[in-house]
Amino acid sequence: MRNNDSIAIISDLVGFQTVSRNSNSDLLAYVADYLSEHGVTSDILWNDDRSKGNLWATIGPADVPGVILSGHSDVVPVDGQDWTSDPFVARITDSRIFGRGTCDMKGFIGIVLAAVPDLVTRDLKAPIHIAISYDEEVGCTGVSSLIDRLAALPVKPALCIVGEPTSMQVIVGHKGIGLYRVTVTGSAAHSSQAPYAVNAIEYAAQTIVFIKSLSTEQAHAGPHDHDYDVSHSTISVTTIEGGAAVNIIPERCVFQFDIRSLPQLETEAVLARIQAFLDAEIRPAMRATSPASGVQIEPLVEIVGLDTEVTHPAVTFLKTLVGRNDHAKVAYCTEAGLFSTQAGIVSLVCGPGSMEQGHKPDEFLALSQIERCEEMISRLADRLEDDGLPWSAELRR
Structure with a gap:
């Protein structure tokens, strides 16, 4: 034996x-x-x-x-x-x-x-x-x-x-996996001078809400494959950190998100929609106050x-x-x-x-x-x- x-x-x-x-x-x-x-x-x-x-x-x-x-x-x-x-x-x-x-x-x-x-x-x-x-x-x-x-x-x-x-x-x-890190870079100031700074956490929050909307869209509109216990692709924000003190406008915020994709979902298309949102809604508003501000998305792991x-x-x-x-x-x-x-x-x-x-x-x-x-x-x-x-x-x- x-x-x-x-x-x-x-x-x-x-x-x-x-x-x-x-x-x-x-x-x-x-x-x-x-x-x-x-x-x-x-x-x-x-x-x-x-x-x-x-x-x-x-x-x-x-x-x-x-x-x-x-x-x-x-x-x-x-x-x-x-x-x-x-x-x-x-x-x-x-x-x-x-x-x-x-x-x-x-x-x-x-x-x-x-x-x-x-x-x-x-x-x-x-x-x-x-x-x-x-x-x-x-x-x-x-x-x-x-x-x-x-x-x-x-x-x-x-x-x-x-x-x-x-x-x-x-x-x-x-499912496939995509793990991504998003770094939002603003500009700091004393919180009493908030209008003259770029609050990285607030702009990160707007981006996170948009990512959540994409996940909700996948859940409702699909595609779906009911051979999986979760039948649709998921997009989840999993970590976030930022800020130095309660009275300082944060100049940096970093969060990570996770895409668990059905084979029918093109992850590149999801990332393109996030980038389009950043180009239309986030980066221009940040740079109007501080031209050096920005948002970067970095892929950590991508598995088909x-x-x-x-x-x-x-x-x-x-x-x-x-x-x-x-x-x-x-x-x-x-x-x-x-x-x-x-x-x-x-x-x-x-x-x-x-x-x-x-x-x-x-x-x-x-x-x-x-x-x-x-x-x-x-x-x-x-x-x-x-x-x-x-x-x-x-x-x-």
Whole structure:
């Protein structure tokens, strides 16, 4: 039974403290050595200072469209969280394995690696690729070098399965994310001289009210997709700071807003409407008093959404592997949208565990979920050994 192997490797992976602010090089060395022991060559795409990298490995014929099993190596911090045991030492209690990253998403990576000794003995007609990325938790920024590599391949993989925790349900779509910082620069004065100053907080407030109107418009007019728990795109102001003292007109105010967009919504069009409002209503009024005043919008994170057609043969294929016929869409983002839109590879999200356990103290993965994911990978190997991917030509169109 491979379950014990999966648990052992997951436990090893948990021991690497790959919080996004840290390097993942030791984890990658562990994975590369493990793969090499089983005759699998891996390639690491390093960042500029070689502190972090993406790992890529192929089992089976490299010149045939295959399937990517993809996971990110970084985890969220444990700072300030009340854990009942060391978060970087895996422990098993009540048919669960506890530790940072067990659910999101070292569990999936460990299960994939545990399958390698079996996979290398198979006569695969189409390959299984293993992809391990970095910096997913800080905006899906690390995977870009791997995406660029895949986009340039003469023979692209036919399917990417991103193993985020979905309780082994097939996820066909997720919203995009845009995070933005707005800096409003006015001019200060004593509050008794308010007409001679430019109140950055007041102009920020006017802009925030306009952004709220755009969010209300999305809720009422749509577009809507009722496969999501929140069926429309949302635009939310999430932080604000400004002002120095109660009797000083503030010269600076900074706020941030968040767009969670359906694939049908063009985020650029929303930003254009905000800029048009600033050009028509805010900047002229500010500069009438102080020509040096202004408003700047800075993108912090922009992640594309995922929108795979339910009728696509890849969806049916993956449903047969997991043994359930339902599917869903989720509000959180994954790297699947990047594999799909930027590398041109049909992508789905499916992995062990529930996002309800991710990012929390005493994060865990149920052992039953490990078994279900092992079954999925075994069925995938059976299919690729029997007939490869007969639908891969259609997937590449």
